[in-house]
Amino acid sequence: MADPWRGDSSMGRRQLLQLILLHTAWEMGSGQLHYSVPEESQHGTFVGRIAQDLGLEVEELMPRLFRMESQGDGDYFKVNEQNGILFVNSRVDREELCGKSPICTIHLEVIVDKPLRVFHVEVEIKDINDNAPLFSTSKHSLSVAESTVPGARFPLKAASDADIGSNAQLKYKLNSTEYFVAEEKTNDLHSTSLVLLLNKPLDREKISVHHLLLTATDGGQPELTGTVLLEITVMDANDNAPVFNQSVYRVKLLENVADGTLVIQPSAVDLDEGVNKEISYSFSNSIPSNIFSIHSATAEIRVKGKIDFEDINLYNIEIEAKDKGSPPLSGHCNIFIEILDVNDNAPEMSLKSMLIPVPEDSLPGVVVALVSISDRDSGANGEVSCSLWPTVLPFKLMSTFKNYYSLVLAEPVDREQVAEYGLVVVAQDEGVPSLSASSSLVVPISDVNDNAPxxxxxxxxxxxxxxxxxxxxxxxxxxxxxxxxxxxxxxxxxxxxxxxxxxxxxxxxxxxxxxxxxxxxxxxxxxxxxxxxxxxxxxxxxxxNVTVQVFVVDENDNAPALFGPEESPILLVVPVMAGHMVGKIRALDADSGYNAWLRYELHEGSRGPWRVGLYSGEISTTRALDEAEGSSTQNLLVLVKDHGKPPRSATTTLSVSLVVNTQVVHADAHLPRMGGSPGPLVDNVNVYLIIAICSVSSLFLLAVILYVAQRCQNQAKERMMYGPGTATLVCASEVGSWSYSNRHSHILAGVSGEAGAKSDLMVFSPNIPVFAENGEVGNMKELIPDSSMQVSL
Known part of the structure; x- marks a missing residue:
């Protein structure tokens, strides 16, 4: 058995070299693949293994959202998203898609996510021999003078074949005849024309009309043919045909010229005389009648319709000059009209969104949209550049392939600053004047949780x-x-x-x-x-987090508490000078501030020679008392009020007994001595004064001790529910604000000592906003009746 590689080793090496070059081109072309498929392929025809050729594993195609996008309107191909095989989806007619273009390709884009990559795939549509040669008419009539010498050539309308390459290479053959031969003639511009060559002199008396069948065969496999019937009438006499001054004319013509523009005016000469010299001009090949026109008498060729470089850029026109002899003779020439491109086509743009909206935490470099651009013009008129407006944006355009761009994120975005961006992609060619096209794109920014409350x-x-x-x-x-x-x-x-x-x-x-x-x-x-x-x-x-401080505002819900008088009445020895202090009323109020600021008053029926300190509670005489007022007892009704609204109050009664000096001495004389026997009377009143002073000092010391003990107890009670240390509430004066203070007010004790003490000092400001019980904002002045300083006692 022969080794297939050994039999065609050169072919194997060429295939290996092509694979290496294809892989290198793919690496250099940012992932471009090239496949080919014959036209007219059936649905499902295998084209290529995209995933394998791109080096992608089949298992990762679905997770990475493997998909394909096609450029243009046709949906000729599809890819299996599970195995990455590209196959034919619908019938492709190469002639309908690309016309006579030598290369016919369809551009595809293969996209995978995570990370996002875009690959470009070109599928070349190979021509098959599916179009037979076609003549413009089924019958062609031709008149030939019998005097025509062998070797004379008569142009024929060649057949056309919609295919390309070898499938469009035609060969002509006449049926068996000894007078004529079909011959193809190629000029210096490699344009082929068909002529009928006279091989043998004609004899009208022998054969007046020749009926020949001309067959055109293409070079495809299998071969396809087309035929035309040639009817050749042999005419007599006129032996000089018109002759053009040159056989080939060349003209350059701008596209989009106005109708009626003169293209060229060829000229032919006939050496005959009379009617045989009169010439009429006409087109001898299939030129669209809506493009050019020729004047039959002057041979002026003018533009009749629209000249478009993008449709046809070269016209080959055959002109026939025919005399009016009998039979008429004709001469022929070729006119090549080259169409010059002008910049009459603006760029065309296709914009496809890939990641819209853009999450605000997207990293720079992520692809937002794909942009593809095309321009039907050629040369500089078809060279297109792409730009982004406005330029000061967190986006930029990156060229990924010829006329392909990616719109990518260049900087981080923040939705809270800019919620969306309006972009304009502008494509501009290099023609003169330049033409441009633009496409608007709104890129919204989607929210992510990047802001704390x-x-x-x-x-x-x-x-x-x-x-x-x-x-x-x-x-x-x-x-x-x-x-x-x-x-x-x-x-x-x-x-x-x-x-x-x-x-x-x-x-x-x-x-x-x-x-x-x-x-x-x-x-x-x-x-x-x-x-x-x-x-x-x-x-x-x-x-x-936020810190909340709830201050409790005092209300006048506690009445003053009195420390009652001694059980025995107060003895006052007369005479007494005015202003002599008899005693002191002791009271406390559990409230604070105004609600605990106490005032002392005597009942109207208890005025007499007595008065009480408004805030001290000290009871003193208003006038001097003499011995005439001795041996009497007076009851004093004292009223204690706070400054709350409404105020609360308490009352106490003091009994003051007035005695003269002799009564005091007499009473002392009868006091029992130690051991039960009565003692002598004391003459010196100073002894009683010394005893009174010692008693008052003892009571004062006791009051100080009780005050210290009460202060420590209040500090233990007034600790806050949350937070370190002890705090008492202080409200500043009318020009101040709320604050804390650890200073405590002192309570003045009576002669008999101190039973308790207030531990807070409050000064209220009427302009501080206060939240009332219903949560509404109030004013401290509504809660505190007076804005002057008050000290609780």
Missing amino acids: AFAQPSYTIFVKENNPPGAHIFTMSASDPDLAENSLISYWLDEKLWPLSSYISVNSESGRVYALQPFDYEELKLLEFQVSAKDAGLPSLCS
């Missing part, structure tokens, strides 16, 4: 009156998120670490409304400080 303030301060109803709405907080859809859907929640606050405060997750779950008591709780988080619904979700 943002509160309007870094922290919130809320003022709530104490004794609020349970479940009262005290405030509404709001956060904003510039993202879209679920990325901007915000929910609110308390920090899980703050679970002890769950009995005091709750936050609605959807509306951000803050509710007080139970009544607040200023005397127990002055400040709640916590964090609220706002979280969006994006994936992954983003969140932010």
